[in-house]
Amino acid sequence: MSFKKSWGLGAIAAASLLAVPALAQDRDERIFDADEARRSLTQDLNVSVSGGLSAFTGDLGAETVAGGFLGVQASSRPLPLLGVELGYEGSRNAFEDIDGGLWRHNVGALAKVGPELGVNRNLRPFVGAGVGVSLLNPSETGEVPFDNDVITEVPFAAGVEYDLGGITAGARASYRLLGGENLGAAESGNIVNLGIQVGGAF
Numbered sequence: 001m002s003f004k005k006s007w008g009l010g011a012i013a014a015a016s017l018l019a020v021p022a023l024a025q026d027r028d029e030r031i032f033d034a035d036e037a038r039r040s041l042t043q044d045l046n047v048s049v050s051g052g053l054s055a056f057t058g059d060l061g062a063e064t065v066a067g068g069f070l071g072v073q074a075s076s077r078p079l080p081l082l083g084v085e086l087g088y089e090g091s092r093n094a095f096e097d098i099d100g101g102l103w104r105h106n107v108g109a110l111a112k113v114g115p116e117l118g119v120n121r122n123l124r125p126f127v128g129a130g131v132g133v134s135l136l137n138p139s140e141t142g143e144v145p146f147d148n149d150v151i152t153e154v155p156f157a158a159g160v161e162y163d164l165g166g167i168t169a170g171a172r173a174s175y176r177l178l179g180g181e182n183l184g185a186a187e188s189g190n191i192v193n194l195g196i197q198v199g200g201a202f
Contacts, residue, residue, distance in 0.1 A: 044076055044077045044201065045201065045202050046074070046076070046202070047074050047075075047199055048168060048198060049070070049071070049072050049073075049199065050069075050070070050073060050087075050195050050196065051070045051195055051197075052068070052195025052196060053067070053193070053194050054066070054069040054093065054104075054191060054193050055191070056189045056192075057189050057190045057192065058188040058190065060178075060188070060189025062096070063095060063102075064093035064094065064102050065094050065095075067091055067093035067094060067101065068091065068092065070090055070091075071087055071088055071089035071090065071195075073086065073197070073199070074086050074087065081113055081114065082112070082113060083111070083112035083124075083128075085112060086107075086108075087107070087109075088105075088106065088107050089104075090103070090104065090105050090106070091103070091106075092104070095138075095141070098140075098142055099141040099142070100138060100139040100140030100142035100143070101138075101140075102139075102142065102146070104134050104135070104136055104137075105134060105135045106132050106133070106134040106135075106153060107132060107133060108153060108155060109131060111128055111129060112126040112127070112157070113128065114127065120163075122163035122164070122165075123160070123163075124160065125160045126158070127156075127158045128155075128156070129156050129157070130157075131152070131153070132154075132155060133151070134153055134178075135148065135149075136148065136150075136151060149180070151178050151179060151180045152179040152180055153176045153177065153179075154176065154177040154179070155174050155177075156175050157172050157175075158173055158174075159172025166200060167198070167200055168198070168199045168200065168201065169197070169198050170197050171197075172194075173193065174193045175190065176191040176192075176193070177190050178191065
């Protein structure tokens with residue numbers, strides 16, 4: 001075997017040996033990146049419960065007093081600046097001058113936009129807007145002057161959320177535009193909510 005041929009075979013063998021660790025490292029990096037992406041997606045799925053004060057404005061506000069609400073939400077953050085949320089919210093506002101109250105059952109969706117701040121990017125202020133549908137249901141004496149009604153909602157929200165490492169906490173204020181009121185005695189009004197929420201990442 002000539003010297004040139006031996007040298008060429010040696011160079012090929014050396015290049016092959018050098019390429020094996022590089023290929024292994026590239027494969028490990030791809031596996032690591034996939035695991036990180038899967039872990040990030042899993043940790044960014046959040047289920048939370050919320051509660052606070054709820055009040056109607058307009059004619060509905062004149063007929064009711066401030067009440068409370070409870071809700072449950074499922075949210076995710078598919079992009080660094082964008083979050084999406086689906087949820088249920090129930091509230092009750094007692095009538096001003098008669099027995100009973102106005103119950104509200106809402107399902108809706110909210111898109112949230114805001115930065116991730118802090119060293120660990122765990123502080124998330126946001127503003128948001130969405131759409132929802134509610135059933136308004138008067139109870140007791142309120143069933144006489146008021147009727148059941150299905151209405152649309154357009155919520156606008158602003159708040160802040162903080163990730164404590166698997167546990168999340170936040171506070172928000174929202175203003176909900178109501179459409180299609182047909183309650184009988186009260187024909188107009190919107191909703192103001194102030195609340196807090198606590199949840200966990202899964």
